Amino acid sequence: MPEMKLGLFFWPAGHHLTAWRHPDATADAGQNMAHMVEMAKLAEEGLFDMFFMADSVSFWRGDLEAMVRDNYGAKIEPFSLMVALSQHTKHLGLVCTATTSFDQPYLLARRFASLDLASGGRAGWNLVTSTHRAEAESFGTQPHMAKSERYRRAREFAHVTRGLWNSFDDDAFPRDKESGVFLDQDKLHILEHEGEHFQVRGPLNVPPSPQGEPVMVQAGSSEDGRELAAETAEVVFGIHQTLEGAQGFYADVKARMAAYGRHPGALKIMPGLMVYVGHDKEAAAEKFEMMQDLIDDRTGIEFLSNRMDFDFSGHDPDGPVPDIEFDNISSSRGQLYLDVARREDLTIRGLWRRVAGARGHMQIVGSPVEVVDFMEEWFTGQACDGFNIMPPLFPHDLRDFNELVVPELQRRGLFRTAYEGTTLRENLGLTRPAWPSGKTGAAKAAE
Numbered sequence: 001m002p003e004m005k006l007g008l009f010f011w012p013a014g015h016h017l018t019a020w021r022h023p024d025a026t027a028d029a030g031q032n033m034a035h036m037v038e039m040a041k042l043a044e045e046g047l048f049d050m051f052f053m054a055d056s057v058s059f060w061r062g063d064l065e066a067m068v069r070d071n072y073g074a075k076i077e078p079f080s081l082m083v084a085l086s087q088h089t090k091h092l093g094l095v096c097t098a099t100t101s102f103d104q105p106y107l108l109a110r111r112f113a114s115l116d117l118a119s120g121g122r123a124g125w126n127l128v129t130s131t132h133r134a135e136a137e138s139f140g141t142q143p144h145m146a147k148s149e150r151y152r153r154a155r156e157f158a159h160v161t162r163g164l165w166n167s168f169d170d171d172a173f174p175r176d177k178e179s180g181v182f183l184d185q186d187k188l189h190i191l192e193h194e195g196e197h198f199q200v201r202g203p204l205n206v207p208p209s210p211q212g213e214p215v216m217v218q219a220g221s222s223e224d225g226r227e228l229a230a231e232t233a234e235v236v237f238g239i240h241q242t243l244e245g246a247q248g249f250y251a252d253v254k255a256r257m258a259a260y261g262r263h264p265g266a267l268k269i270m271p272g273l274m275v276y277v278g279h280d281k282e283a284a285a286e287k288f289e290m291m292q293d294l295i296d297d298r299t300g301i302e303f304l305s306n307r308m309d310f311d312f313s314g315h316d317p318d319g320p321v322p323d324i325e326f327d328n329i330s331s332s333r334g335q336l337y338l339d340v341a342r343r344e345d346l347t348i349r350g351l352w353r354r355v356a357g358a359r360g361h362m363q364i365v366g367s368p369v370e371v372v373d374f375m376e377e378w379f380t381g382q383a384c385d386g387f388n389i390m391p392p393l394f395p396h397d398l399r400d401f402n403e404l405v406v407p408e409l410q411r412r413g414l415f416r417t418a419y420e421g422t423t424l425r426e427n428l429g430l431t432r433p434a435w436p437s438g439k440t441g442a443a444k445a446a447e
């Protein structure tokens with residue numbers, strides 16, 4: 001029987017919106033190295049495939065109200081954290097976000113290839129196109145690119161990045177002291193990319209890692225996002241509220257892969273799941289209620305305004321959610337929240353109590369058996385290939401997951417009892433995707 005894959009979605013103090021205000025929380029978790037190293041080590045003890053940290057290139061929305069109350073705004077830059085964690089772990093995949101809208105493929109390819117080397121082949125890149133206006137404002141005064149344009153650039157960006165990662169055959173560096181040949185030029189491939197957004201000659205100046213190249217991760221869910229995932233992604237982090245919704249997304253993205261000559265098994269779909277687990281249902285419910293009580297009105301209003309890109313501050317929290325027209329900046333997340341509000345007939349307050357804690361992701365509250373029943377139903381029902389686990393409070397809920405949920409998953413044969421390999425690809429069961437080799441150094445020299 002195939003086994004599910006598990007990512008640990010890291011969020012400094014915990015994934016619950018107001019986790020940092022919990023009496024037991026590490027309030028400075030986003031800059032506390034001892035805390036972050038401990039979480040990575042715990043993830044490795046739990047045999048998680050990877051540790052994932054999200055990112056943006058601004059405070060989320062950038063206005064003062066959000067900055068004052070949001071614990072995720074100011075924190076360590078994730079890439080730097082991944083390099084540090086690579087020296088404290090041996091098997092755990094290390095995945096973080098980088099944007100295609102405000103970066104350059106050569107610089108990004110070089111950084112991730114370096115993380116891949118530093119970690120012995122455990123790096124992954126979560127490709128995002130950046131949805132927030134404040135992010136565009138970090139780079140100039142022009143309005144943010146339209147979504148279709150962002151994705152066009154992302155597609156070319158991904159292509160160039162992979163091309164650079166394929167600059168060398170695995171045995172391109174003989175480093176032969178006797179002959180003096182460090183690099184075999186016949187095993188060097190020069191990209192010479194000339195495209196709409198980028199002109200990049202190559203080769204990359206970082207050698208390949210034990211897994212060949214970093215794993216491509218993505219989290220977009222719009223039409224453009226799905227198409228790019230089908231073409232380029234090896235892991236997709238989803239966001240779903242219902243089994244049917246997740247099954248539809250799973251079938252849709254996997255079906256699109258054939259057009260790019262890809263097998264459905266070459267992509268692992270892992271929706272986010274916030275888990276409140278206790279020894280029994282009552283203990284889990286108690287935890288859940290305590291976390292929801294931490295959400296005050298201002299935080300709830302601020303959360304919805306930020307995520308839906310709509311100013312709720314003048315609206316009565318106990319009134320209905322207004323009709324909102326989403327422009328190209330607004331993402332599928334805003335529409336998802338609006339759908340939840342309409343489906344469940346929620347007030348503004350009801351909506352934030354419903355979605356803010358888990359920030360729109362699926363949540364489950366229950367005993368170990370109930371949690372694993374849920375995960376098994378989604379996994380065997382072709383709604384996912386695994387989960388991106390979001391503990392509400394660190395380290396408490398990660399420890400509980402390791403101690404209560406992992407053994408039950410293993411007992412049912414749904415999850416590994418030891419790591420399969422040392423690289424992220426080996427553990428995810430992914431082979432390195434093919435790349436049409438470019439011109440070699442020798443061919444270039446002959447020109």
Ligand SMILES: Cc1cc2nc3c(=O)[nH]c(=O)nc-3n(C[C@H](O)[C@H](O)[C@H](O)COP(=O)(O)O)c2cc1C
Nearest residue numbers: 054055097128219220221222225237238239331332
């Ligand atoms: C689990 C998960 C993690 C994400 N991480 C980030 C992130 O780190 N940075 C970011 O800008 N967007 C992140 N996103 C947003 C997506 O990249 C994407 O922009 C969003 O889901 C909207 O999809 P669309 O752009 O295809 O409409 C994440 C989404 C999910 C579901």
